[in-house]
Amino acid sequence: DAKTTQPTSMDCAEGRAANLPCNHSTISGNEYVYWYRQIHSQGPQYIIHGLKNNETNEMASLIITEDRKSSTLILPHATLRDTAVYYCIVPRSNDYKLSFGAGTTVTVRA
Amino acid sequence: EAGVVQSPRYKIIEKKQPVAFWCNPISGHNTLYWYRQNLGQGPELLIRYENEEAVDDSQLPKDRFSAERLKGVDSTLKIQPAELGDSAVYLCASSALGTAYGYTFGSGTRLTVV
Numbered sequence: 001d002a003k004t005t006q007p008t009s010m011d012c013a014e015g016r017a018a019n020l021p022c023n024h025s026t027i028s029g030n031e032y033v034y035w036y037r038q039i040h041s042q043g044p045q046y047i048i049h050g051l052k053n054n055e056t057n058e059m060a061s062l063i064i065t066e067d068r069k070s071s072t073l074i075l076p077h078a079t080l081r082d083t084a085v086y087y088c089i090v091p092r093s094n095d096y097k098l099s100f101g102a103g104t105t106v107t108v109r110a
Numbered sequence: 111e112a113g114v115v116q117s118p119r120y121k122i123i124e125k126k127q128p129v130a131f132w133c134n135p136i137s138g139h140n141t142l143y144w145y146r147q148n149l150g151q152g153p154e155l156l157i158r159y160e161n162e163e164a165v166d167d168s169q170l171p172k173d174r175f176s177a178e179r180l181k182g183v184d185s186t187l188k189i190q191p192a193e194l195g196d197s198a199v200y201l202c203a204s205s206a207l208g209t210a211y212g213y214t215f216g217s218g219t220r221l222t223v224v
Contacts, residue, residue, distance in 0.1 A: 032211075036213070042217055043216055044153065044203075046213060049210070085152075097155060097158060097210075098210060100153045100154070102152055
């Protein structure tokens, strides 16, 4: 898997946008970027994925730089329920195995 | 639709005792995974099944861990004998064949070995 680098932790104010960065400078041209999150005492949950274009769904937006070496997950209006560990994962293109790093612990504060 | 179901939710055992975890995946999901998550770390893959075949068990400590997936549906992960270092959360996940975005995880079994 392409190595990913994420900040260890970040805080966010409730109602504000949370921007979570991820570096993946060794990503190959056909490898996707996936984001999962894990709320305390639950299993990880899929959020979004993308290849090169920006993606948006009901949970979040994913912005991938033109050179694809980094991406940003955006939670547009963070709520207390968004407090979780967020994982940025780039699996090999011929494999669908998810390898989790330590992720970013996001704390949303009232 | 029910999600991935795991049992038990919590388990406390003494070291050297055996323990087993059970997983019922999403109906129709061909791929099943067992992960182990130590405190403060991300989940680590132990074994992956495609239907009833274990296609990746390179990270499974085979001297004490075993797994099976009978009829390509439910799966059981066993530890015998358990060691103190096996204390962790054991997560089961399933996905449709050939996807990395459709993983659905269970809530896990928290194992404490004393």
